[in-house]
Amino acid sequence: MSEISAMPAAxxxxxxxxxxxxGVRFITVYPAAKKAVPLQTSVVAVGIEDIxxxxxxxxxxxxxLIRDEYCRRAAVKVGFDIHVPFSAGGAACYDxxxxxxxxxxxxxxxxxxxxxxxxxxxxxxxxxxxxxxTALISANLCPGQSGTPFGSFLDKELLCGSHIRDGxxxxxxxxxxxxxxxxxxxxxxxxxxxxxxxETGFAPRFAAAWALQMPPVTVDFTAQTTQSRFGAxxxxxxxxxxxxxxxxxxxxxxxxxGYGNCLPRLNEAGAAYGYVCFK
Numbered sequence: 080m081s082e083i084s085a086m087p088a089a090x091x092x093x094x095x096x097x098x099x100x101x102g103v104r105f106i107t108v109y110p111a112a113k114k115a116v117p118l119q120t121s122v123v124a125v126g127i128e129d130i131x132x133x134x135x136x137x138x139x140x141x142x143x144l145i146r147d148e149y150c151r152r153a154a155v156k157v158g159f160d161i162h163v164p165f166s167a168g169g170a171a172c173y174d175x176x177x178x179x180x181x182x183x184x185x186x187x188x189x190x191x192x193x194x195x196x197x198x199x200x201x202x203x204x205x206x207x208x209x210x211x212x213t214a215l216i217s218a219n220l221c222p223g224q225s226g227t228p229f230g231s232f233l234d235k236e237l238l239c240g241s242h243i244r245d246g247x248x249x250x251x252x253x254x255x256x257x258x259x260x261x262x263x264x265x266x267x268x269x270x271x272x273x274x275x276x277x278e279t280g281f282a283p284r285f286a287a288a289w290a291l292q293m294p295p296v297t298v299d300f301t302a303q304t305t306q307s308r309f310g311a312x313x314x315x316x317x318x319x320x321x322x323x324x325x326x327x328x329x330x331x332x333x334x335x336x337g338y339g340n341c342l343p344r345l346n347e348a349g350a351a352y353g354y355v356c357f358k
Contacts, residue, residue, distance in 0.1 A: 083155060087125040090157065090183075094123070097182050103175055108160065117206035121167065121175060124160040128213060135219060151220045154192070161210040162202070169199045172210035180214060190217045264355040266291070271348030273335055279327040283356035286328040287311040288321055290344070291351040305341040319343045328356065 091105040106114075108126030135152040136144040159179060163171045173196070180194045196212035263279050277288075288310050289295060295309035310321035312328060320331045320343025332346040345352065 083127070083130065083153065086155065087127055087157065091123075091125040093187075094125075094179060094182065097186070099178055099182065100175070108158070114162065114205060116204070118162055118164045121164065121171065122162045123175065123179070124162075126158045126160070127155060128158040129156040130154070132220060153218050153220045155216045155218065157214050157216060159212040159214070161212060162205065162207045163210075165201075165206050165208065167208075169208040172196075172199050172208050176210060176212045179212075183214060191215070192217045260358075262355060262357045264353070266351060266353045269332075269346040269348050269350040269352060272346060273331065273333045275330045275332075275346050276324055277327045277330065277354060279356045281327075281356075281358055282325050283323055283328065283358060285311070285313050285357040286317075286321065286323055286354065287356075288328070288330065288345050288352055288354040290347075291353050293350075303340055306344045307341055308344045310343065310345055320345045328354070 087107045087109075091107055094100055094103075095105040103121045103123055105123050105125060108124045114122050131154040133152050133154075135147040135150045137147055139145050159176065161172045161175050163169070163175070176196050180191065183189050184191045192215045194212070194214040196210055199208050199210050201207075202209050263281070263283075267277060279286075290308035293308050295307065297306045297308070298304075299306070307319055310318045310330075312318065312321045312323050314323060317323065319338050319341065320336055322329050322331070330343075330345045332343050334342060336343050344350075
């Protein structure tokens with residue numbers, strides 16, 4: 080909350096540096112600053128009129144609003160007491176107020192929800208026209224960080240609000256799912272088809288399949304042929320008879336997919352196979 084209490088002084092200092100408001104002196108309501116009597120130049124006193132803090136909610140991927148555990152929503156009503164010498168005319172009060180709102184709205188990241196002003200009155204003690212105006216600022220209140228300057232308050236995600244919701248630097252639900260179930264394994268019986276897809280429910284990065292209770296390769300010396308009953312694949316490619324798909328892996332078996340005298344046998348009818356896929 081210290082950033083909010085420092086807000087009037089920071090706003091006054093920043094507005095005082097804006098070229099469009101060069102002819103206006105900005106001070107704070109508290110601690111009070113002296114004004115010349117009679118008033119010689121336009122003066123604006125900045126203060127806080129009201130603060131409301133409520134629960135903050137963020138929509139999840141399904142659109143449901145979830146209460147933020149670490150952040151709350153703050154509505155800060157900043158007051159501007161605008162004093163203009165009689166010689167400048169009462170309309171100068173509205174001009175200054177308009178310039179202030181324009182600068183805060185378009186030259187900072189402050190979330191100005193609404194702004195308004197009352198009627199111009201005359202202060203005979205200081206020979207000045209006076210206009211009371213306000214600007215309602217909405218911001219997130221999150222756990223403070225030591226030494227945080229007012230500049231951080233100009234971020235609409237106050238303090239660490241943007242940090243908490245940064246999906247790049249934090250663990251996502253997909254990350255947790257990967258840690259809890261990094262791979263899938265199972266078995267299947269061959270059906271004799273030359274091409275067959277085994278669905279795993281995700282796009283694997285690595286897959287391997289093999290015939291159960293059989294060697295990975297058998298050689299028929301009489302026929303001078305080799306039969307392969309093991310295969311592995313990655314996104315870059317696979318060994319003979321297997322390739323990755325968007326939802327699992329594909330088996331390619333039989334003479335159509337042979338290489339030289341080696342035939343892939345990863346889907347022989349009635350044979351039992353095992354597989355493992357990594358996410």
